[in-house]
Amino acid sequence: MQEHLMPVPFYEDTVVLVGQGTDPFVAMKPIVNNMGLDWETQLRRLEERFNSAVVELTITGGDGKQYAMTCLPLRKLAAWLYSISPDKVKPEFRAKVVRYQEECDDVLWDYWTKGSTSRAGSQNIAQLIALSRHRVALLKELSRTCDNAIRTAIHEQVALASHQLGLSVPDLTSIGTGTGTPPPANMLVEFWGALAFLASKGVRYNHCTPSKDFLYLQLPHLAQLFKKHDIQIKFTRELRQAMRESKHPRYISNTTQHSAIERISLKCWVFEWPVRRERDVFEALDKYPVRQNTA
Numbered sequence: 001m002q003e004h005l006m007p008v009p010f011y012e013d014t015v016v017l018v019g020q021g022t023d024p025f026v027a028m029k030p031i032v033n034n035m036g037l038d039w040e041t042q043l044r045r046l047e048e049r050f051n052s053a054v055v056e057l058t059i060t061g062g063d064g065k066q067y068a069m070t071c072l073p074l075r076k077l078a079a080w081l082y083s084i085s086p087d088k089v090k091p092e093f094r095a096k097v098v099r100y101q102e103e104c105d106d107v108l109w110d111y112w113t114k115g116s117t118s119r120a121g122s123q124n125i126a127q128l129i130a131l132s133r134h135r136v137a138l139l140k141e142l143s144r145t146c147d148n149a150i151r152t153a154i155h156e157q158v159a160l161a162s163h164q165l166g167l168s169v170p171d172l173t174s175i176g177t178g179t180g181t182p183p184p185a186n187m188l189v190e191f192w193g194a195l196a197f198l199a200s201k202g203v204r205y206n207h208c209t210p211s212k213d214f215l216y217l218q219l220p221h222l223a224q225l226f227k228k229h230d231i232q233i234k235f236t237r238e239l240r241q242a243m244r245e246s247k248h249p250r251y252i253s254n255t256t257q258h259s260a261i262e263r264i265s266l267k268c269w270v271f272e273w274p275v276r277r278e279r280d281v282f283e284a285l286d287k288y289p290v291r292q293n294t295a
Contacts, residue, residue: 013034018069024074054219215272216268217268218269
């Protein structure tokens with residue numbers, strides 16, 4: 001099913017709707033960043049509290065490549081917004097968080113159903129000035145960003161702001177280099193080495209039943225295991241992208257599966273994992289050094 005992006009202006013910000021058939025989803029990273037929140041922290045909370053609802057949708061960027069976006073159904077957005085306590089965010093973002101809680105889901109629903117909104121659409125001089133500053137900030141961010149996926153997302157926001165201001169849209173290739181930085185070759189090596197280390201300690205991390213030739217990784221659980229065993233690996237955006245590109249074992253999907261460990265349905269990263277792979281992991285242990293805290 002073809003997904004399509006719908007950048008939506010919300011005061012000086014841009015929020016991204018992702019349409020999948022007749023269902024509207026919200027791209028969560030832009031909205032988290034707009035509210036001044038830490039993405040990695042909120043991603044963990046999304047996966048823990050909205051496990052059955054959060055999805056990764058594959059979008060074709062302006063460069064023709066496909067990118068995965070973590071999304072939440074629009075009908076669930078208000079629940080997530082009100083899970084954020086304004087008193088616990090930076091003082092300069094508190095008013096914005098309250099504004100998002102009170103208005104954002106209604107604005108997005110209007111755009112999805114009507115293609116426009118009267119709630120945040122009328123722009124006064126102050127809003128136009130704020131939008132102009134926002135456009136300049138986006139251009140600066142774009143000029144110093146190399147990752148192609150992020151550049152494409154930023155450029156879409158630049159285009160939206162430019163259209164609203166009646167300005168021309170600068171060509172993506174004319175801003176910065178955009179050469180991109182591929183994930184380090186040893187990133188996956190270290191990750192699989194960490195799993196080999198856990199396996200050597202008898203630690204169970206595969207949520208798939210032993211009779212199946214699959215590996216189910218539940219990242220919040222795995223992060224806890226890494227922390228417990230002093231393994232210095234964080235599930236950064238770069239590592240997640242490298243995991244999606246893994247060939248041996250081959251990445252399959254990021255979907256809800258029945259956990260043989262927790263005995264409930266959990267969001268898991270699924271890889272092909274033949275029985276012989278367990279033996280391969282043990283044999284690879286000496287080859288894959290694992291960074292551990294030495295303090």
